[in-house]
Structure formats: C-alpha cells, structure tokens
Amino acid sequence: MLKSLFAGTVLAFSLMTAQAADPAAETPKPVNPVLKLATTTSTDNSGLLKEILPVFEKESGYQVQVIAVGTGKALKMGEDGDVDVVLVHARAAEDQFVEDGHGDKRYGVMYNDFVLLGPEDDKAGVKGTETAADALKKIAEAKAIFVSRGDDSGTDKMEKSLWKDAGITPEGEWYREAGQGMGKVIQMAGELGGYTLSDRGTWLAYTDKSPLTLVLEGDEKLFNPYGIIAVSQKKYPDINHDGAQALIDWMVSPEGQKIIGDFKINGKQLFIPDADADEEEQAEDLPEAA
C-alpha cells in the first residue's frame, strides 16, 4: 500500500516536473544536440546564418555545425548521410534529391535573385539588354571574359541553364571556369575585368569590395529560391532527424521568417522569406514530426 502510494507520488511528481519543464524551460536540452547543416556558400558568406542561427540555437538548445560548400556537394553530403539537413538553391536537383529518397520533403524558405555583374566600362555592352539570354549572347559575341563558378553549385547550375537557353555552348579562352566559391569568383572577375553571375546576397556583401558593377537584373529566369530538406531517417535511422525538423520548423515559422526578412547588408534586404507560399501543404505533412 505504502509502496504503491510512494510509486504513485513519484509518478505524479515526475509527470508534473515533465510537464512543468516543457513550456517553462529557457533553453531545452535535446538528446542529440549537435546538428550538422550542409549549405551553400551564399547563405554563409553573406552572413545570414551567423545572424539567424544563434537565435535558433538559443531557443532550441541545438548546436548547429555549418559546413558551407556548393549546392552539388551539399546534396551529396546529405545523400551520403554525412550531414543531417541541407539548405540549398537548385530546385531541380532538390526535387530529384527528395524523389530519390535521400530526403523527406523540400520546404521553401526564402528567395532572392541572381544578378549579372560586369566591369564598369561594360565592354560587351550588356547594360540595356532585357533578358539574361540576350546579355550572354553579347558577352559571347564580344568574347569578353566570363568567370564561371564551374563547381556544380546552385549558381553554377543556374548559369549553365542560362547559357543553354541562350543557345550558346560557352567555350574558348574568354570563358574561365574557376572552380571556386562565389566570393572568390567575384574577386577574380573583378581582377580580370570580366563578367560573372552571382546570387544577389553575396553580391550585396561584396559590393563595397569589388570594382564590378551590376549590369543586368530582373529577368524572371534569374529567380533563386532556397529550400531546406531533412536527410531521410528511413535511410539513416540514427541521423539527427529531430534536430533537422526543429530547424526546418523554426526556419518556416513566422519568427524565423521575420528574422530572415530583417537581415540586411548596407540597408538592403538580402533574402525574401517565402515559406507561406506552400504553408498549407506543409501543414499536412507535419503530424509525423509532432
């Protein structure tokens, strides 16, 4: 009798503390606090992650380890199960990633756009063209130096598809594949007096340090959406799926979206949050995580 009373008290107490601990906790302590995020150089080099991740870490208790590489490599790391979650920008490759069963679902997070950069004197006369295809044609005709990422990143994939749209196979001495990150490529194009394609975020972060100028923007083909995908738990049962989902939920939450929208460099907004776009669809897919 006494024993069962004692057991009951312990049970009640533990339930109470469990309940009390949940909403009241300042910083929760997840079982598996280390979360590995593979992402693109554009989100990291622009300073966005440094701004938003500490907020998430403080609220959730997770510690996010960021590995910044090109989109292609980030997706490969996810496919191999070497990271828990990927934040990238190459829509077709992302959908393929999910379709192949490497990740559960793609969540839209934010977007910005690509811009075409060139030297101040605009040798190829790109300024004044309306579409990316026309601009690239002019560059190819003038054989003006074009520095390509050449690293299978999201930007690189976009650039390749733009050349394809323009009906040009870029080759020759003027077309230079650097195989480096965005920042490095902007520097190289600046030093060489050449053209290059950049995401707007990285460009804003580099505007002050670069002799280049913006020569084309606004073509709808240059739309650049970012997606976040948790690596499949079916494929890798011990992956930090809870952490990945917590980060995703936070990124698409009103709070996360607001912080992303508030992030500015030199007074200019870098990313436009757009998780609302398919919120209903996401809501349907959530019960498993809850």
Add this chain to the structure above:
Amino acid sequence: MSRLLEASGHALELLFSGDPELWQIVGISFKTSLLAMVLATPPAILAAFALAYGHFAGRRVLIAVFSTLLSAPAVVVGLTLYLLLSRQGPLGDLRLLFTQTAMVLGQIALAVPMLVVMMHSTLQGADRRVWETARMLGAGHLRAFLTVLLELRFGLMAALLATFGRIIAEVGASMMLGGNILHYTRNIPTAIALETSKGEFAQGIALGIVLLTLSLILNLLLHYFQGKGQVG
C-alpha cells in the same frame, strides 16, 4: 600597396585586441596538431628504428613506400580518409567525418611518413657503434634503444619540428575532413582560405601572422638545437 598596409594594420589590431574568434581558431589549430604529433611520434620512431637497425625482407621497399607517401598531396590524403570515414565508407559507423578527431587522423596520416623518413635518415647517418657499445656495456635492448635516441636527440627534434610545421600549416586535409565548422573544426589554414575567399583580408593576414610567428619560433628552436649539436 596601401590596401596591404591597411589590412596588415587591421590584422595587428585584431591580434592584440584579443579577438576571441581569432584566438579560438588558433587554439583549435594547436590542439589538433599537437595531439596529432603526440599520437604519430611513438609509432614513427619505432618504425624508423626498425628500418634503420632491422634486417628483414622488404625493408628497402618499405623505405621507398614511406618516401613516396611523403609526396602525397594533403588533399589526396584528405580525400582518402574522407571516403573511409564517410557514412558510406568502411569506417562510417564511427561517425567521425567533420569532427576534430577526423582532422587529427588526417594530420597523423601526413605526419607519420615525414617523421619516419626524416628520423630514419637521422638514425641511418649515426654511428652504429653507439648501439653496439651500449649493448656491450650490458644495456638491454630497450636501454640501448633509448641511448641511441638520446645520442641523436637533435636530429630527431629537427624531424619533429619540421613535421609539426607541415601539419599545422596544412589546409587541404583539414578542410575536407573537418568541414571548416566555426568554433569546432575551423583552424588557422582553413580560416585563412575562407576569409580570403570572402575578401576579408585583414582576418586572413592576422592568422597568417600567427602562423609565421609560430614558424619563426620553430625555426629559432631548430637552429638552437642544431647549433648545440655541432658544438657537442
């Protein structure tokens, strides 16, 4: 030129203001590289000793193998370990990729061939009579081994310092195996690579100064030991 001066000035400012991020990066570099040296040195000494004093089949081939490994680019060493440590690789269950442990392993893999080759050549160049005399005076194998090491301490120390200089300045393997994660696996060389790509030259130069200062201290030590070796 003015840009270089400006960046250098800002770099010194960062160093002496005790910028915590910068010093943490320096700390990670020293922690991983020192640990790698501590773990790599004992087996390397034994291997070098076996190669110099042993009589066994394949000894010459082994020497050639170690010398060849010496010229393996750090990136290749990094890639090999990456494929082994990746979850899809044979050692994937250890979950070591993108950790400091992986960086230490990469640096050990770079350090061992260099230590073996340099220490072997030191041992080889020494007088075999040290060993024979010690044995004749009644020293056991272990005692005689330690006597040889003590006799050759300057040459062996030079091998240690040169190897430490190599692994602490190495960028390829650390970048691949550590992933350049802030506060965790970002060391001096990977940080320099990143900051340079971001156009943050001051931070890059500040870290470069730390590395150069370190290498200066190492070289002064080296010359100090070598000088004494000559006098003795």
